[in-house]
Amino acid sequence: MAIIEPRASGKGWLRRVGWFVLIWALSVGALAIVALILRAILTAAGLRA
Structure with missing residues (x-):
């Protein structure tokens, strides 16, 4: 059985925030x-206003 480790969250949040801002x-x-x-x-x- 393979163990799936969580992805390192180094730049993940920055990429998500970047997409949100874009x-x-x-x-x-x-x-x-x-x-x-x-x-x-x-x-x-x-x-005319």
Whole structure:
């Protein structure tokens, strides 16, 4: 029977946090792009804030 040892958690958490930050940054950027497009459409339709 083989013994499975836990993986060394040296850089594992850093990689997970890096992925989290990357996904968060991309989602914030996508939301900003959608907001700018909606703002341009509403401005073109004559609606101003």
